Amino acid sequence: MENRLQRLFVEKQQGLLSVYFTAGFPNLNDTVPIILELERNGVEMIEVGMPFSDPLADGPTIQHSSELALRNGMTIPKLFEQLKGIREQTQIPLVLMGYLNPVMQYGVERFCQKCQEIGIDGIILPDLPLAEYVEEYKEIFEANCLSKVFLVTPQTPEQRIREIDSHSNAFVYMVSSASTTGGTNNKGVENTEYFQRVKAMGLKNPAIIGFGIHNNETFAQACNHASGAIIGSAFIKALEKEGSLTENIQSFIQSIRNQP
Template sequence: MRELEEAFERARSRRAAAFVAYMTGGFPDRETSLQVLTALAEEGADVIEVGVPFSDPIADGVTIQEASQIALSNGATPRNVLETVARLRRKVDVPVVLMSYLNVAFRYGLQRFAEDARSCGVSAVIFPDLPLEELGPIAEVMRGRGLGVVLLGSPVTRDERLARILDASDCFTYLVSVTGVTGERSEVPRSAIDLLRRAKSLRPESRVAVGFGVSSPEHGVLLSREGADGVVVGSKLVSIVRRGTLDELRDFVREFRNSLVRSHTP
């Protein structure tokens, strides 16, 4: 987990938000997936979030749902997604956060899931369907194996509950910009800015990363200037991989990262 904290600290030293790049594991297939994840790291992602494909991804929009189905149809499993992460971590020094629905972890075996994730180089896990009230036993298993647990807050989360989430989350809290599912959007919704400001008002020292709908360098710059410690780009990257080339992905990631850095350069 320390490597994840250090990634955010390096971004803070640049006075910019950390660039958290999401990609569905095993998409579109195992070998291409490794190439895609490597490109994200090489072009400047500070943190890579790898989603474990699932047949009923309730928090994901159409783009990531379709990516999950393609990955599953091409043989993706939790185990071989972790193996791809291990191969990635042998090549690059970029921390990986694993996003998985709880059902996947329980079917895998919760303790074995945590042990295998950590041994493959994962720093922390995100369970989008994990309620705060059920965190205790899950966190005990994850943290006992050296994994952080990242929690989520949304625009409808009340201040008292948001404060508890900020206190309980490891390394950073994932702020969901809208009430709904993932997907590209033309602009940063007002709800994202309001949620970010509430979180920073409640817990000024807590790290927060904003995701769901961050689709352009301009979105990232706006959120960084508003005080986000990280910005998460997902559906946009998945769309590029599905319709474009690896070079197009590299170009977008490089420009996004450079925009974050330039936005805070005197």
């Protein structure tokens, strides 16, 4: 059965904007309002971060948002409670991103079943190894119509990328450079040799570029080499600004899309 995420890539092959934010940040109950506001402003896909106390792949901005969200009382059960009626309000593809430990504590099968019940389309767990996923969890994910999204970096060998592609059924997440999230130098997004190399492989899944995308220029660069881009840290910073959540989201997305 096709989920919303898979449908999205059939309908839109270019210029796709995905936005990441941490659930429970800036305030505990901001999760659903942020999702709905992002959709209203034309974002095509949303990644909702499940805060964790030891986030390996996250830079200081997302780590800070995680700490605040945990302090606000955000947990996986709380997030599920918040998202309970989300599909009555929106059909935008939703991906949960986090780390394996809290998911295992919740129970992987129970977690996946709850995701299907709510209407989650995909999961990103950067610290879940591919072999372990294939051996232990792939059947559970697929039984619950969840796409597992894997990260590749400039250092990932071709054979490994092909293996990841063969076990993926939505998109491949191309990390622009071998660093944590939130870097603002353009070097990572201009890593054209790596982008062209992956493009030339003719993968069955589309690729989306993340890490270091923070303005219209870097978004446009990423879209030249992939189906779209993911923005995280820059959006988290926009959420922290003074003023209303609605206005901050609106002006940020307009700046990325380069709309007046």
